[in-house]
Amino acid sequence: MVWGELYSSAFERVRAKVGNVKGVLLAYNTNIDAIKYLERNDLEARVERTGKEEVIQYSEELPESIKGVPQLLGSILWSVKRGKAAELYVESCPVRFYMRRWGWDELRMGGQVGIMANLIGGVYGIPVITHVPQLSKLQATLFNDGPIYVPRVEDGKLKLLHPREFNNNEENCIHYIYEFPRGFRVFDFEAPRENRFIGSADDYNPNLYIRSEFRERFDEIVPRVQLAIISGLQALTRKNYREPFEIIRGHLEVLNEKKVPVHLEFAFTPDKTVRKEILKLLPEIWSVGLNEVELASIMEVMGEKDLAEKLLASDPVNPIAVTEAMLKLAELGVRRIHFHTYGYYLALTSYRGDFVRDALLFAALAAAAKAKLGDVSLINDIASAMDVPINDKAKAVEEALVKEYGMKNGIAEVSGYQLAFIPTKIVEKPKSTVGVGDTISSSAFISEFVLR
Ligand code: ADP
Helix, strand or coil, rough: CCHHHHHHHHHHHHHHHHHCCCCCCEEEEEEEEEEEECCHHHHHHHHHHHHHHHHHHHCCCCCCCCCCCCHHHHHHHHHHCCCCEEEEEEHHHHHHHHHHHHHHEEEEECCCCHHHHHHHCCCCCCCCCCCCCCCCCHHHHHHCCCCCEEEEECCCCCEEHHHHHHCCCCCEEEEEEEEEECCCCCCCCCCCCCCCCCEEEECCCHCCCCCCCHHHHHHHHHHHHHHHEEECCCCCCCCCCCHHHHHHHHHHHHHCCCCCCEEEECCCCCCCCHHHHHHHHHHCCCCCCHCCCHHHHHHHHHHCCCHHHHHHHHCCCCCHHHHHHHHHHHHCCCEEEEEEEECEEEEECCCCCCCHHHHHHHHHHHHHHHHCCCCCCCCHHCCCCCCEEEECCCHHHHHHHHHHHCCEEEEEEEEEEEEEEECCCCCCCCCCCHHHHHHHHHHHHHHHHHHC
């Protein structure tokens, strides 16, 4: 199998037709990311000053939210130790103040919606209608040029404006992102790979605050789009999920009525009640995107503890365990499940065709370009990832799938579903990995429709 050729053919076909998509609705989370690149001495000194014994405790098991500085630092160590991402809500004002004083190296567009808006609208040139819970001046400056819109009601009429034309000075929602490179050392921990921990100082996105334009005029927004991507459910808790979930159910009803396929982008969701509620939404959802941590956490609430453990036990992640887990999700009624991990992607679909695999290839190129350049601003930037090598470890994954399911050219038939596999390109020294997961999932979902 010549993956190189499949990669370039998929890219050319998506690039030629990407402009044909009529519009994409993106809801619900947009925020400001304040990025801090961790330094060993600084972090160790902070842990010592705070009380190493207590901090280390939280590096063993993540708290549900951050109520103190020991929990913040411990959660950062949890991520470093495993090379895994995690995101927690910062409840406490003193911790927010601590983070602000610790500072940042860079400000960037944050939230899955914000990141996807800049990619789909700003880079692919597809019109996007975006939910921004709070549109502050700073937030507005983080949007790219291009067909990116937010709705506003003027004289009773629904208008679509670029976020910079919105001109309402609303609040700042800041997420502090603590990034570390592969091999980052702190005490006797060493990061097996680059990743980050996120502490969010934001009272809107964690509650999934939904703006009045989206509550009251949703049925006028939907006819203007062909696809929808929803995200941002991850920070909800059993205390605050009910109201937003009711609105989301209403939104899904309108979207399904108008035959707009909906993709749900998962993110690590600490609260088990919310995870279970998300599972109940799946019959109304066309497609989901998730990584190994997210898939394992879902298996856990489905009572599949052994499978959940298997998903986190080996590196690269055991693709047979992943397929078994995806089948369990598929049985809940979702038509497409896109799994991504470091080194390979899989998609399990209730329909068949090479375009599913080719959409994954395009997404992997977009991801590699994003990791390599930090930000992608033109679709041609994605072509620059063509020379990033396909990672070696995926060979064993491919062989395992060939042996288990008789996979050919990255496609297999498994229990009445199609399984598509691709080995990904891995950037050795990425500039940044923030938003790579969102880039992967949204690019694959959209290009699947481009290639149909
Ligand atoms: P997020 O959604 O927060 O961006 P995820 O964990 O969902 O994070 O996605 C990260 C994905 O990015 C991984 O599953 C992997 O496929 C991809 N990735 C991570 N590092 C690299 C890299 N250096 N080069 C290419 N792809 C990468």
